Amino acid sequence: MGWRSVAVFLASALALAAQDFRSWARQLEARGVRVSAGIWDAGTGKVLERHQDDLALVPASTTKVVSTYALLKTLKPDFTLETEVWGDLQDGVVRGDLTFKGDGDPLLTSERVWLLVQSLRKLGVQRITGGIRLDQSAFDAQKEPQGWENTTADTLPTVLALSVNFNRDEAGKLVPDPERQSREVIQRLLQEAGIAVEGRGAASEPPRKLLGWASPPLRAMVLDINKWSNNFMIEMLVRKYGAGSWPRGVKRIQEFYRTAFNLGPEVIQITDGSGLSKENRLSARTLAIILRGAYHDFEVGPEFVSSLKVIGGEPWKLKKKDANLTRRVRVKTGHLDRVISLAGYLQTLDGQARVFAIVLNGPCGDDDVWDQVSRWAN
Template sequence: MGTAKGRAGNRIRKEIFAMHARPFQWQRVPIIWVFLLLIGLFQPAPPLQATTTPLPTEVMGVLKHYGIPMNAVSLMLKRVDQSQPVVSLNPYVARNPGSVIKLVTTLVALELLGPTHEWATRYLIDGILDQGELKGNLVIQGGGDPYLVTEIFFQHLRALRSRGILNISGDLIIDDSLFAPDQFDRGRFDDKPYRSYNVIPSAAMVNFSATRFSLTPKEKGISVAVEPEISNLEILNRIRVTEKKCRGDFAGWGYTIDQNANGTRVSLRGNYPRNCGNLEFTRAFLSNLDYTYGLFRAGWKELGGGFEGALLHGPVPQGAQEFFEGGSKPLKEVIAGINKFSNNTMARQLLMTLGSEIYGKPGSPGKGILGIERWLQSEGVDMPTLVLENGSGLSRICRVSASGLIHLLEKGWQSSYRPEFLSSLPIASTDGTMENRLEKEKPAGRVRIKTGLLDHVRSMAGYVTSEEGNRYLVALLVNHPLVDYESGNQVQDTLLRWILRH
């Protein structure tokens, strides 16, 4: 990069490399995580902080209505042009932020990699191309692209055909060694391994390894459509339509999973009330490697190509020749997908990318976390209670304080990449996870907020410009058994309305 900002980013990377000049042992990372967690959880707890000014009466009323005590809430509200906060309640208490932690991952990635950073997916031939037939294997070397969706992947396949590959007589080799294998299975977080938000990172992931199902009641029976088509995913539809009352989208029916040498069979069984109407949902039934292989086979066939080979997993064979390099969306668009729609898989891919870019192959969560921490330290961003696990917020051990988030937001406001960072945040009543919030107020781009939601966790952080033109930084963390989506939204919206008026 030739810009001053690019040179600064290179300087920071060099400083980080210098701090960790000895070979990085990624196998030791889990011990580091445990150590960081112990520091965050077992250091003497800071005393609960009194408010600088009284908490807005409206906000106190909502908390009281839902039975949420003040000591379960951390709040810091600060004007960008003032050093002292306007409101400060328990600002130094470490709490679980949920998806708000994505602000850390995306801002640091933006600063270290730059907004135009792209990922490369390489396609190599391990054999001879003779009059349209590849007599040998095709190799896909994953570059860790967080947004290699079906449409982009098929563009890559069309590019292979336009360059002369029509039929493949060998196998498909997938090299995903850019990232270290994840040591946890998909069901670790909530025992729901097929939910798409639980998909673990892979350098060769395509389309988040997810399949969209569409159920439509017909006069007789029910139709089931899947998108995209996966060659090694078989859907067996045994759902019966009934005239009973709808008691929930997933009440009365379910699915079973069977795996064999030919792929995975999903059997849909049970009773589906007609008045439940159409239903769409997304699941991840295949491993990342099996999904990429199955989507390749289906896509190659759809484009008219011939391929009957098997899936091979391993590094690029010696002597393989690079044939095509597929590009990606730039980072500034990727972080918009992460923050606006709170995509966990993309955030985790980005953390792995940071690890591989800073410390070299293979990328891992531990490398990415150390890179983030070193950058925060080098830039003087004070976040002493920060505990990261995977960069997405889908975690029980992730911790941060309201004060730490405000320091991060200040850094984002001062950044040369402020336009890209702010543009990535959901805009109230306009898009992303804030699309249906503050619809009566219609604040016209003046509320840019990232939210977080887990069981017993509701959080938000971002930027608000009041009706008087005052610019605020806000961070709100609520951890309590009585907080849920509805109560958390009420607390957040009440606070945001108050800020807009001031």
């Protein structure tokens, strides 16, 4: 085949692909689905296909692309939070209460509290004359961010500065009194370690900081957030990012994108970090700009890209039964009632890297997005 024939063949193939993309978008719109979608070359940023890519729609959990990259870039991957333990320790006895001051660590699980208790034992703590007190002052009193009025009641537990086990019970259900659960878990682990909690007696001296317990690094937390789409963890971090305030945390994210990407708040329209709010609005183009920026960010890009789900990789099965997609798609998914979204990276059969985003609002399903991703990848 001569070069002219090759050129004609490639032109025909591209035209057919473009026709398929347009048909896909039009068929969705004919069903009452609003579409914002596109695919770009990861290296040059050249748009390859797009449809209403500037249309801002409800993005669901692809909002986490926006929030987690901003956190990684500004706080850095090694950032940690510190839960503090305060008390009046004298000769192995904490006189009065033992106070645990929260800092927004979203991974304060029973296993990590157990390790914290072992560190208290190494300090010589043998007995506590008072009880267990929780200091939640690092966060303000706001119960939930703007836009959660229409979310399901069991979507997210109470977000407190000190929260143990995601404020859920052993069956994964929300607990009505998360502070009580946290105190009970801490007290039980102390007693199992041989540290008596007597529940009486006052401190004779002002309490002092006995221990600082660091969270896992931010890179590990972001990995859990994006792999598992953990709403609780990202909202804990957004509150911490705003010095205890959801509105300040969201505003700080928006300010980051205004400064770093020239994307103003009229483009980064978010009221939370998780995507639970149906007041959030993002376009496919906005998501793609951020994804491509992260892809070329030597400082934190590898941590961000590796936090996305690997289709056909650990521990997720293929949404679309297409073996050709295995380990060729890295993606953040989003699901709400009448909302399906995907945003991430794919590798074509000839090895080219692409950035893509699809946001659908209306009567849609997973096949509607994965059919198009399969066409792009294959």
